[in-house]
Amino acid sequence: MTSDTIRNEITFASVEPDAGLKKALGMPRADAIGVIRDSNMKGRGGAGFPTGVKWNLAAGAQGDAKYVVCNADEGEPGTFKDRLILTEWPELVFDGMTLAGYAIGAKEGIIYLRGEYTYLVKDLHEMLEKRREEGKLGTDVCGKKGFDFDITVRLGAGAYICGEETALIESLEGKRGEPRNRPPFPVNTGLFGQPTIVNNVETFAWAATIMIKGADWFKGIGTERSTGLKLFSVSGDVDLPGVYEFPMGITVAELLEQAGGADAKAAQIGGASGHCVPAEEFARTIAYEDVPTGGSVMVFGDHRDMLDVAENFCDFFVEESCGQCTPCRIGNSKLLEGVRMLKEGKCSMAYLRELCRLGETMQIASKCGLGQSSPNAFLSIVEHFKDEIMGRTPASA
């Protein structure tokens, strides 16, 4: 039961399905994009690119076909809010994808579903079939002459890297899921070389909601640079783990207070590729201009060994690096090796400084977001938990 994970009031539960789609279909395409652009919504997957700008670029791009791709490859450790949305409010996701198709001039939408969510496929297929019968997919969607759109579901195979949009597109094309060089960007040269938008599950659900409630409603919540509401997956050492809806700009302390984790030692915001925020910085805000996240908040109590945490994340990236580029492929292995040396008291301060320089080089030199963000956890743990870590370096080094 995913509904058991809901911890506070979530806006999607009170949104009328179809209403956002029908409202968008009653507008010129440019106006529908304008509503999303005016809301200043940034993509809810974590990268934070403005959704209206992305849609506008795709609408203006030339191609024989255009595609709307829903990134449901929810693989970031500690993230489970997209699973909830797809289970409880899938109609809003379909509405958002369909109105995006209308806005950019696409006829085809694809949900790229995380391989571990196979159990959702049957229900999604049945709901899509029902939408076809009701005229919400197919020819002249909802009676809108000339607007044809359909949605299919494709299943990933369990690779974390396929959450990166160009690797996801490669996978959809039947190739090995490896990130592409950018530019060109998917809005111009995406799936099968055609203009493509790739947006997160939550982004589409909010797009349908914004269409009903208006851009000003969304823009009036959150901060100037991080507007609106956001779903968070909260896990770890808290009394009430689960999915919460909060305004962007909430402080880490406020979030932990609600989840019953106010006495935590640290919170990893943004999953394995995010940042580890220590208790003394819990006044920081969760927002694109401060600590960004796609929705994952992992909480660590006082009894946790932060080197265990770092080892876990480093191990994850060694496993999930696609291996295309050296900084990421070798860098993550060296970081993992370094953390294990630290745990055994065999890492000198000089070598720890080298590892930090390596992490900073990976952030600059890696080809895609995975390698660029994979050292974040290591670097932030070293920065904020020096006392814990320095106590284990050889005294003479």
Ligand code: SF4
């Ligand atoms: S950064 Fe890592 S995941 Fe990205 S292309 Fe390079 S090796 Fe692959």
